[in-house]
Amino acid sequence: QSALTQPRSVSGSPGQSVTISCIGTSSDVGGYNYVSWYQQHPGKAPKLMIYDVSKRPSGVPDRFSGSKSANTASLTISGLQAEDEADYYCCSYGGSNTLGVFGGGTKLTVL
Amino acid sequence: LQLQESGPGLVKPSETLSLTCTVSGGSIGSSNHYWGWIRQPPGKGLEWIGSMYFSGSTYYSPSLTSRVTISVDTSKKQFSLRLSSVTAADTAVYYCASPYSASPYYFEYWGQGILVTVSS
Numbered sequence: 001q002s003a004l005t006q007p008r009s010v011s012g013s014p015g016q017s018v019t020i021s022c023i024g025t026s027s028d029v030g031g032y033n034y035v036s037w038y039q040q041h042p043g044k045a046p047k048l049m050i051y052d053v054s055k056r057p058s059g060v061p062d063r064f065s066g067s068k069s070a071n072t073a074s075l076t077i078s079g080l081q082a083e084d085e086a087d088y089y090c091c092s093y094g095g096s097n098t099l100g101v102f103g104g105g106t107k108l109t110v111l
Numbered sequence: 112l113q114l115q116e117s118g119p120g121l122v123k124p125s126e127t128l129s130l131t132c133t134v135s136g137g138s139i140g141s142s143n144h145y146w147g148w149i150r151q152p153p154g155k156g157l158e159w160i161g162s163m164y165f166s167g168s169t170y171y172s173p174s175l176t177s178r179v180t181i182s183v184d185t186s187k188k189q190f191s192l193r194l195s196s197v198t199a200a201d202t203a204v205y206y207c208a209s210p211y212s213a214s215p216y217y218f219e220y221w222g223q224g225i226l227v228t229v230s231s
Contacts, residue, residue, distance in 0.1 A: 003156070022201050032216075034216035034217075036216065036217035036218075038157070038218075040157075044159065045206055045221040045222065045223055046217045046218075046221060048147075048208070048217060048218060051210075051214075051216070051217035051219075052214075052216070057219055063221030073183070083124075085168060089156060091157075091159070091217070093216050097170045098159075098170075098172065098173060099145075099147070099159065099162050099170050099215045100126055100147075100149070100162075100172075100216075100218075101159065101217060102156060102157045102159060103156070104156045105156040105157070
């Protein structure tokens with residue numbers, strides 16, 4: 001099972017919106033609505049931001065939204081804030097009892 | 112729900128890595144929840160290792176399945192990871208995590224992580 005493909009880095013200014021893509025295949029991202037997104041600050045454990053493609057856990061700001069089209073999932077962060085600067089990872093069910101396939105991660109820089 | 116990893120921080124090559132995750136603030140054995148392990152090599156991305164259903168069913172990464180065992184001890188409110196025949200490539204921060212739900216496809220609760228170094 002290959003890792004999902006994410007851009008290595010994205011950037012945006014405070015108040016702007018950014019979108020991080022996560023490209024998979026019809027065997028993972030495209031085949032199931034089980035994509036999740038995690039935010040990780042340096043030295044910290046990952047934090048769940050989105051699950052089941054577009055659902056937000058309690059406490060996650062609605063500035064964070066998720067979507068999917070065919071084999072590509074996306075995380076959009078609107079109204080960028082300095083504290084959003086972190087690494088972001090997507091994850092998808094990979095089929096055949098492979099419960100998690102992660103993307104390589106994207107470093108978000110808030111300019 | 113809180114999770115806390117414990118175990119040796121240094122393991123010799125070819126030996127078996129053993130870690131335990133202690134669960135507090137919730138039930139581990141009497142509800143339909145999943146419990147999992149994820150690792151992160153220094154400076155690299157996340158890798159799912161495997162997950163276990165409260166009933167004992169296990170699911171492992173295809174790349175690690177021959178070396179991984181996940182088990183649960185409900186009396187101690189702990190679940191464990193064993194990774195055999197380790198090499199330097201297994202050096203990583205190991206996280207235990209759980210959705211604390213019947214869905215195994217995401218992880219809402221995470222431990223703080225424990226760095227395990229494989230070196231002689």
